[in-house]
Amino acid sequence: xxxxxxxxxxxxxxxxxxxxxxxxxxxxxxxxxxxxxxxxxxxxxxxxxxxxxxxxxxxxxxxxxxxxxxxxxxxxxxxxxxxxxxxxxxxxxxxxxxxxxxxxxxxxxxxxxxxxxxxxxxxxxxxxxxxxxxxxxxxxxxxxxxxxxxxxxxxxxxxxxxxxxxxxxxxxxxxxxxxxxxxxxxxxxxxxxxxxxxxxxxxxxxxxxxxxxxxxxxxxxxxxxxxxxxxxxxxxxxxxxxxxxxxxxxxxxxxxxxxxxxxxxxxxxxxxxxxxxxxxxxxxxxxxxxxxxxxxxxxxxxxxxxxxxxxxxxxxxxxxxxxxxxxxxxxxxxxxxxxxxxxxxxxxxxxxxxxxxxxxxxxxxxxxxxxxxxxxxxxxxxxxxxxxxxxxxxxxxxxxxxxxxxxxxxxxxxxxxxxxxxxxxxxxxxxxxxxxxxxxxxxxxx
Amino acid sequence: xxxxxxxxxxxxxxxxxxxxxxxxxxxxxxxxxxxxxxxxxxxxxxxxxxxxxxxxxxxxxxxxxxxxxxxxxxxxxxxxxxxxxxxxxxxxxxxxxxxxxxxxxxxxxxxxxxxxxxxxxxxxxxxxxxxxxxxxxxxxxxxxxxxxxxxxxxxxxxxxxxx
Numbered sequence: 001x002x003x004x005x006x007x008x009x010x011x012x013x014x015x016x017x018x019x020x021x022x023x024x025x026x027x028x029x030x031x032x033x034x035x036x037x038x039x040x041x042x043x044x045x046x047x048x049x050x051x052x053x054x055x056x057x058x059x060x061x062x063x064x065x066x067x068x069x070x071x072x073x074x075x076x077x078x079x080x081x082x083x084x085x086x087x088x089x090x091x092x093x094x095x096x097x098x099x100x101x102x103x104x105x106x107x108x109x110x111x112x113x114x115x116x117x118x119x120x121x122x123x124x125x126x127x128x129x130x131x132x133x134x135x136x137x138x139x140x141x142x143x144x145x146x147x148x149x150x151x152x153x154x155x156x157x158x159x160x161x162x163x164x165x166x167x168x169x170x171x172x173x174x175x176x177x178x179x180x181x182x183x184x185x186x187x188x189x190x191x192x193x194x195x196x197x198x199x200x201x202x203x204x205x206x207x208x209x210x211x212x213x214x215x216x217x218x219x220x221x222x223x224x225x226x227x228x229x230x231x232x233x234x235x236x237x238x239x240x241x242x243x244x245x246x247x248x249x250x251x252x253x254x255x256x257x258x259x260x261x262x263x264x265x266x267x268x269x270x271x272x273x274x275x276x277x278x279x280x281x282x283x284x285x286x287x288x289x290x291x292x293x294x295x296x297x298x299x300x301x302x303x304x305x306x307x308x309x310x311x312x313x314x315x316x317x318x319x320x321x322x323x324x325x326x327x328x329x330x331x332x333x334x335x336x337x338x339x340x341x342x343x344x345x346x347x348x349x350x351x352x353x354x355x356x357x358x359x360x361x362x363x364x365x366x367x368x369x370x371x372x373x374x375x376x377x378x379x380x381x382x383x384x385x386x387x388x389x390x391x392x393x394x395x396x397x398x399x400x401x402x403x404x405x406x407x408x409x410x411x412x413x414x415x416x417x418x419x420x421x422x423x424x425x426x427x428x429x430x431x432x433x434x435x436x437x438x439x440x441x442x443x444x445x446x
Numbered sequence: 447x448x449x450x451x452x453x454x455x456x457x458x459x460x461x462x463x464x465x466x467x468x469x470x471x472x473x474x475x476x477x478x479x480x481x482x483x484x485x486x487x488x489x490x491x492x493x494x495x496x497x498x499x500x501x502x503x504x505x506x507x508x509x510x511x512x513x514x515x516x517x518x519x520x521x522x523x524x525x526x527x528x529x530x531x532x533x534x535x536x537x538x539x540x541x542x543x544x545x546x547x548x549x550x551x552x553x554x555x556x557x558x559x560x561x562x563x564x565x566x567x568x569x570x571x572x573x574x575x576x577x578x579x580x581x582x583x584x585x586x587x588x589x590x591x592x593x594x595x596x597x598x599x600x601x602x603x604x605x606x607x608x609x
Contacts, residue, residue, distance in 0.1 A: 080473075092539045092576040130486075130523045131535075131577055133590040166471045171482055171521030174575065190520035206476055249541035249580035253596070256581045293540060293576075323580065325541055339540050343575055348522075381451030444597035445546025445553075445584070 005268035005275070006261055008235070011223045011243050013259040016103040022138050027106035033151065035225035039114045040159050051221065055241030059096075060086055060177070061292065061321045062403075063240070063309040066221075066394040070211060072201035073119050074098045079208040083121045084186060086202075087128040087135075088170055089176035089290035092343055093323025095133035096245040096257045097215035101128065102218070105142035109165070111218030113156055114225065116149065116163050120210055123164050125186055130171040138429035140167050142159035173405055174347035179212040181349065184185040192351045193402035212419045216245055236262040240308055246432065249440055250326035252276040261306065266290060266305040278420065279328055283440075285383030287327040287419070291320025293340045294407030296414030316393070316415070330432075330440025333419040334426050337411060338366035352400040357370035359408050370438070374427035379416065382423075386412035451498050456489050465506050478507045481517050483560055494525035522574075529570040532608050535587045536562070538573050541580035550584050550596060557605070568608075 015021040015030060018411050039047050052067030073081060084109070090095040100108055112124050126143075144164050146152045152165050173191045175181045181191035183205050204210020220242055224232045226425070233241035240262050249255045252270055254277040260269065266288055269302050270276045279285060285300045290307065298305075298318040309319045327336060345359035365382045368374055390398020390409035398405045416423065425433050432438055440446075461490040464487040468480040484507060488499045495518050504514040518524045525533075536554065538547045553560055554571060562573040579585035582594035593604055 089578050090576060093541055093580050094576075095578040097578050098578050129578075130521070131587060131590065135594060168471075169486060171486065172523035173521050184485060185482060187476070188479040188517065190517055206473065207477075214497065223540070247581060249583065250544045255541075289540075325544075327544065336540060336543075339538070339543055343539055346575055420489060439543050439546070439548065443545040443584070445516070445549040 005264055005272040005274040006260045007274070007300070008243055008259065010259040011258070012100065012104075012107065012219050012245060014345040016099060021103050022105055022141070022142065024106055024149055025108075027104065031226065032106055032222075033110055033157070036110050036113050036117075036151070037157060039117060040157060040161075044118045044120065046378070047114065048205065050224060050229040051118075053385065054224040054232040055236060055238050055239060056217065056220055056224065056232070057309060058214055059216035059322065061091065061245060061262060061294075061318075063319060066213065066217055068273055069201065069213075070115070070119055072199065073209045074202065075120075077209050080123065080209055081119055081121045082204075082210040083116050083119065083124040083204040084179075084182060084205060084212045085112065085124065085126040085212055085215060085218060086177060086179065086182055086212055087126060087132070087139075088174075088182060089132075089215070089321075090129055090347075091294065091321045091323055092340070093247060093249055093289060093325040094292050094321040095249075096322055097193065098135050098376065099257050100219050101132065101139050101246075102214050103141045106138075106146070106395075107222060108215055108219040109142055109146050109151070111221035112165060112327055113151060113163060114220060116219050117156065117161060121211070122162050124163065124166070125205070126167045126209050127176070127182055127186055128167065128169050129176070130169050132169070136167060138167055144165060144229060146238050172345075173349075175349045175402075177178075177403060178404065181402065182212060183210065190349070192349050193404075195401055210386050231282035237308055237310065239310055244307070244322060246322040246324055247305055248276050248324050250324075251279060251328040251331065251440065252326050253278055253280060256392065263306050265304055265306050266298070266324065266361075269307065269324060270303065276326070279326075280442075283328045283330065285326060286329045286331060286334065287336075289323070289325040289327075290410075291318045292323035293325065293343065294318075294403075294410055295320045295323075296410050297418060299418050308410070311413040328440055328442075330437070332370070332438035333422045333436035334366060334370045334432065335434070337372050337415040339361065340411045341366050342410070344404065348404060348408070352402075352405065354389045354399045355405040355408060358385050358405075361385045361411055362408070369423060369426045370432055372429070372431040374423075374430075376427065379420070379423050451496065451502060452491070460491055461487065463500075465503075469506070475607045478509045478513070480507055481509075481514065482521070482564050485514070485518055491523060494528045504529040516564075532588055533570040533572070535572050535574035535577070537575070537577045537579065537583075537585050539576040539580075541576075542585060545583035547584040550586075550601065552600075553598065553601070 024086035056066040176185045176191040180194035341362045388408040389405040472479040500514040504511040560571045585594045
């Protein structure tokens, strides 16, 4: 399909791929740190109001309004306050924060400085997943530059406000992207999520008020002060301001990270010339996961939906972390779900029984069905196991402390709802109907 | 007597300076928060986390060695056994599998004579979870260096450089 999707002026990705885009020099030439200058002349409360007005919503998965989150931090607490940046990008299908960290880390650092000043934070920890060696090198170099330039340190751009920023690398645990597990990990412990409430804004890092924000969320903050909150809000919908990054992967011609408007639909992302450029000849879309592997899967007839929090909620799925995974008609749905289920079994932290026991159980059942050993009753059992972790339709959180349980159960519920016939065919035929090509044949390894 | 943990003055110096820097990032009564960076530092120096190293880290952070072990055994990037010289982590999650990751892993298993999860002196081969390279699938990491959009020819060229 030709390009009909509404073009946008990129904000976050504008400099990606340009020479030296990750340096302070490049960022300053593009007007970098001017927003911080403006913010430093404002009252902290007024900064939070601007962010509220901008309708910026968290880009890590839950889509919580950022300004509102900031306003939950108690103003009169005698304890120090902290900002923790969530760069534990590990949700399968999600790879956008990596590009910010590699190609324009100062945009995030400026967001950090604005947020810290607004919140009364003097120490910020940037937590990156352990596997991000190169992104960590780029980010650390940017932090060092910011210290040298007087953006971090005893004063922020000459203002008498101390701000320190430290980079911490995780060590391989998806669960640490859950905000309270991230705080546990930052405290030097294994990543076991905490019961909420209390929420981190009140009792967070070291028992102190803490805001946890995603990398892209913070990178979006400077634009609010450059353009003005109203202009930023107007780019999006009534409830979700600005632009957002989406990550397109799977069986499309041109996978990648694209900055899109909140009105861009899944179909446009997959087929438009500006984005995915459709499927290879002879192939059709069978299924699309719209927001990282935890998001309920959609069928080919459900793609005319904007990739925005509210619109996807109507379809009983979620915008999540922006990870769009496309599966074509040569892809086996049992095999796909088995692979997704294995991920959650591997990454379950082991704290809550339904998740610890349920995620490997799902995996064993799916393997049995995929390998042609499935029996009548296995599908109902699978549905039962998923419901024991988190019932469907969801009624708030499932039966576990954190959302990993829901994340593990939702794919199962949604695959069974939309592709039950494929599961039944496996059991009836005592084999995978796709034979030894469950993934179709894509790329060089076909 | 057992061999000393650090076999050169340089190693000892790197550890001491690193630990001091790490501890300085946290409130004075929260030294134990430095556990993840401290274990990473130890692994960078020794290539893995030997038991006497865990005890040393625990001592510096003023916690019990069991606490260090608890953290070291929770996160998959820490090596509690000495790995091969090159640790190869192959992503086989959904987006990579759609671009042939399972076949790439099978190719590596045959080429290296190792099953995923096995190791020899030179290589540790592991199946790993999503590495955030879904748009440039399939991908793998070798000692934390990222390699993306892999074809068989590209992979062969990378392996040929590992001595």
